[in-house]
Amino acid sequence: MTEHGFSADQIDTSRPHPARMYDYYLGGRDNYEVDREAADQVIKDVPEILPAARSNRAFLRRAVKSVVESGIRQIIDIGTGIPTSPNTHEVAQEAAPGVRVAYVDNDPIVASHAGARLTGTSNTTFALADARKPEAILEHAAIRDLIDFDEPVALLLVALLHFVKDEEDPRRIVTTLTEALPAGSHLVLSHGTADFHPEGFPTAVKVYRGATATLNPRPHADILALFDGFELLEPGLVQVPLWRPDGPPLPADELARTGFFYGGVGRKN
Numbered sequence: 001m002t003e004h005g006f007s008a009d010q011i012d013t014s015r016p017h018p019a020r021m022y023d024y025y026l027g028g029r030d031n032y033e034v035d036r037e038a039a040d041q042v043i044k045d046v047p048e049i050l051p052a053a054r055s056n057r058a059f060l061r062r063a064v065k066s067v068v069e070s071g072i073r074q075i076i077d078i079g080t081g082i083p084t085s086p087n088t089h090e091v092a093q094e095a096a097p098g099v100r101v102a103y104v105d106n107d108p109i110v111a112s113h114a115g116a117r118l119t120g121t122s123n124t125t126f127a128l129a130d131a132r133k134p135e136a137i138l139e140h141a142a143i144r145d146l147i148d149f150d151e152p153v154a155l156l157l158v159a160l161l162h163f164v165k166d167e168e169d170p171r172r173i174v175t176t177l178t179e180a181l182p183a184g185s186h187l188v189l190s191h192g193t194a195d196f197h198p199e200g201f202p203t204a205v206k207v208y209r210g211a212t213a214t215l216n217p218r219p220h221a222d223i224l225a226l227f228d229g230f231e232l233l234e235p236g237l238v239q240v241p242l243w244r245p246d247g248p249p250l251p252a253d254e255l256a257r258t259g260f261f262y263g264g265v266g267r268k269n
Contacts, residue, residue, distance in 0.1 A: 002131075004211050013032045014034065014106040014213050015034065015210060015211055016034050016207070016210070016211040016212070017035060017040070017080055017109070017209065017211060017213075018163050018215075018237070019081040020032060020035040020082060020107070020109060020213050021035050021038055021042070021080075021211070022053060022082070022159065023035075023081065023082035024036055024039045025043075025049060025050055025053035025054075026053055026054065026084050028082075030082045030109065030113060031082070034108045038207050038208075038210070038211060041203060041207050042204045042207050044203075045201070045203035046201055047205065048257045048258045048260070049088050049260065052076075052258045052259075052260040054241050054262060055169060055241045055258060055261070056159050056190055056240050057084065057265070058179035058240070058241075059190055059241075059244075059261070059263045060088070060158045061264050062243065062244055062245075062246065063156075063158075063188045063263070064095075064188070065092075065129035066265065067154040067188065067265065068091075068092045068095040068099055068154075068182065069095055069096075070155045070186070071152070071184075072099075072152055072185075073098065073100065074099065074100040074101075074102075074146075074148065074151065074153070075088060075102070075155075076085075076102045076104065076130050076137075076143065076147060076155050076156065077099070077101060077102070077103050077104065077156040077179075078103060078105075078137065078156060078157055078160060078269065079095075079104070079131055079158065079159070079160030079163075080103040080104065080105050080156065081107075081159075081269070082109070082113065083113050088156065089101035089121065092135070093121075098145050099123065100123045100147065101124045102125050102127065102131050102143050102146050103119075103124070103126045103127070104127045104143075105126075105128065105129075105195075106130040107205075111126065111128045122247070123146070125142045125145065125146045126142070127142040127143055130172065131161075131164065131173060132164060134172075134173050134177045135181075137174075137177070138177065145266050149180055149181065149182065150184045151180060152181070152183070153181050153184060153185045153186075154186040154187075154188060155177055155188065156159070156189075157174065157177075157188070157189045157190075158190045158263075159191070159192070159261065161173070161189070161191050162191050162192035162215060162217055162218065163214065163215065163216070164215065164216065165209075165214060171226060171228075174187075174226045175228075175229075178230070182268075183188070183267060183269060184200060184267070185267075185268045186230075186266065187226075187227060187265065187266045187268070189223075189226060189263065189264060189265075190240055190261045190264075191217075191218060191223045191261065191262055191263075192215065192216075192217040192261055193219060193220065193223065193260065195219055195221050195258070195262075196257075197240075197259075200217070201215070203219065220262060222239060223262050224237050225226045226227060227264065229268060230268050230269075231266060231268075232264055232265070232266045233266065233267060238262065238264065239255060239261065239262060239263075240262070241258070243264065243265075
């Protein structure tokens with residue numbers, strides 16, 4: 001049994017899981033043959049997914065540093081995925097020691113790694129829960145024990161909501177979560193899009209249909225609507241390499257090829 005109560009035969013390795021595929025895109029080793037085979041199909045059709053995944057991860061690091069430097073001292077990271085250093089708490093606590101970070105994911109594999117890599121330091125916790133049930137996340141004992149909802153919180157929904165179907169209502173998920181947050185809280189969100197690839201991603205979409213979650217890229221307007229009630233910080237909702245980059249911007253042609261994610265940070269007034 002893992003510390004979260006799962007035996008090996010309760011962990012589904014018969015179908016690829018987006019978190020483990022993402023780990024593979026990032027060069028990680030916490031994945032199974034079924035994940036690698038599915039990811040390789042996507043990479044063969046869309047090789048730019050590899051730099052796009054790295055760009056999305058870099059966005060997370062810059063956004064976390066930014067919200068902590070603005071004064072945020074507690075973070076809920078939903079859909080955290082397989083731990084990939086530097087993780088959210090490492091970035092946050094480097095910027096301000098003592099920042100509290102609650103991780104949430106629905107994959108037992110992630111839970112099995114959480115104790116060793118995510119919750120081995122003070123002021124961190126992990127909740128095994130599903131983003132499609134936001135009320136359960138808000139009431140989860142691990143979240144309630146660490147997060148003070150009377151103080152501003154940074155809510156991270158990074159590369160998550162494109163795995164939520166329209167009928168599962170991603171907007172309701174975000175609204176339910178953000179309504180529980182006080183003024184001064186921040187929403188950090190990135191989301192897959194096909195805006196820069198008019199042909200879409202037919203192979204990728206087909207591959208993810210056989211995974212534990214489908215792929216649902218959305219246009220800019222639909223993603224922007226998820227920030228309702230929040231004031232977007234500069235530079236707004238943009239392709240993730242353009243969000244407060246550390247170095248010179250990518251050339252336009254490279255930006256278009258790797259433009260799989262929009263990202264932004266909003267502040268609740």
